[in-house]
Amino acid sequence: MVNLEVNIAGVKFKNPVTTASGTFGFGQEFEDFIDLNKLGGIFVKGLTLKNREGNDYPRMAETASGMLNAVGLQNKGIDYFINTIFPSIKDSGTEIIPNINGSVVKEYIEVAEKLNEVDSINILELNISCPNVKEGGMAFGVSCPSAIAVTSAVREVFHKPIIVKLSPNVTDITEIAKGVEGAGADAVSLVNTFLGMAIDAHTKKPLLSTVTGGLSGPAIKPIALRMVWQVYNAVKIPVIGIGGIMNATDAIEFMIAGATAIQVGTANFIDPQVSIKIIDGIEEYCKKNGVSTVSQLTGGLIL
């Protein structure tokens, strides 16, 4: 038997495989395909204080080994999540982790305060890295002072652990990671999408309504892996690895680079059962390689 359990800031996840915010809805969308209770956790679709309609169509463009999106945090607001969605998913047998967003610090604070009151929400993800909103979002995550300011502000009001989701669109991601660690983050998750764009050569028009959008998928994996390794070596808090994970081998590589857990994102669009296959594949790898506890993989890079 392999012990697949991992611990992030005192919260136990039954295995290191979680699903990335914005790629898994609220979990219910996948119930026909998998048992949600097998997952380590579900990072639900990004939430804001008020209802957001998101950006105009087209919001998506396929790229080489990946895709660009410009959804822009479409969601019905935190109250709708707490009162309507969460009651229907809280007993799914896996950790449900809200991903919170804001255009100003005050909005992050209000959302976090509302989540304080919700039983069985044990941890949240503070998103300072959404590239697809005009105000806030990534703007908080690309400068150290603003990343520290929003993390400190939420830390002050939220009584449970906080994971800060980092943007890769920075000169030195370790500086931001150290900054938010100092401001009270209990863990960091990285990376969010890379800012990119696509053009139709025939019409000379951008393929996304917002011109630029966030690049995800296996195209970004080597860069994400490098950033996870750098951040693992720079901070003492747990790192959650994200970026183009398509299979168990990819997930294991992120753990070897330093991730305590991982998020499966874009791969969910291609195979709605991929998250379960990754859990099974990690377990098999551990059995074959005599690894009794999956957390032993974390940071095991041999130099």
Added chain:
Amino acid sequence: MKHVQDFKVKHYQLLNADNYILTLSSDTVIEATEPGNFAEIKVPDTPDVFLRRPISILNVNHEAKTISFYIKAIGKGTTKLGKLPIGSVVNIVYPLGNSFSISKRKNVLIVGGGSGIAPFIMLASKLKKENNNVTFLIGARTGDDVFLTEEFSKYGDIHITTEDGSLGEKGLVTQHSVFSGDFPFDHIYTCGPDPMMKAIASIATKKRISCEASLENMMACGIGACLCCVTPTVNGNQCVCTEGPVFNTKDLQW
């Protein structure tokens, strides 16, 4: 229930240089599907086609355990799907999306443009069972692009328009004589290019009848998770893959 399932390529029917019908077979039971449902097809052995391709379900044969798709080859994915060796494994996620409403004992008009005819064989077969009087209006660029008329004729009268006048009336579907003079229809179903569907929807409004349109936005997941394929509606942005692809046109703000 939505399902991920491996099928095998059983048969191709080539309609012309760019259009074909792909029939897949399975060893296991085919899920119940409704007219308007679609499938997300993984294009095999084509790494540069990253996402699945959402394709309308043309027909299902539960006895033979086959499912077929009418596909127009317009890009790498749809071209590759037309050239797989017989017996190749093709993985699909299906049935996805909502479906057309099925009226009873009504006079209905089905308007299909280009590859928008795909959902209408299943629809017409169901409408016929409910004793509706079905009329088809098919629009295409040329007579060579008009397909499946033999199938359609099993269920009702067919009118055709072509842009070059090589078959049926010359012009766009919206200019067809069916819309002038006596107009006996209670309901319109439409699928095709957006400008055509918008024009049909506005005709329906003028004639004070209801109209359903099946939309074809670009999709990633196909199951309402990524929120990429949205269309603006009176209820806000809604996913074409989940709240659609079929919408009552009075709800659309396109």
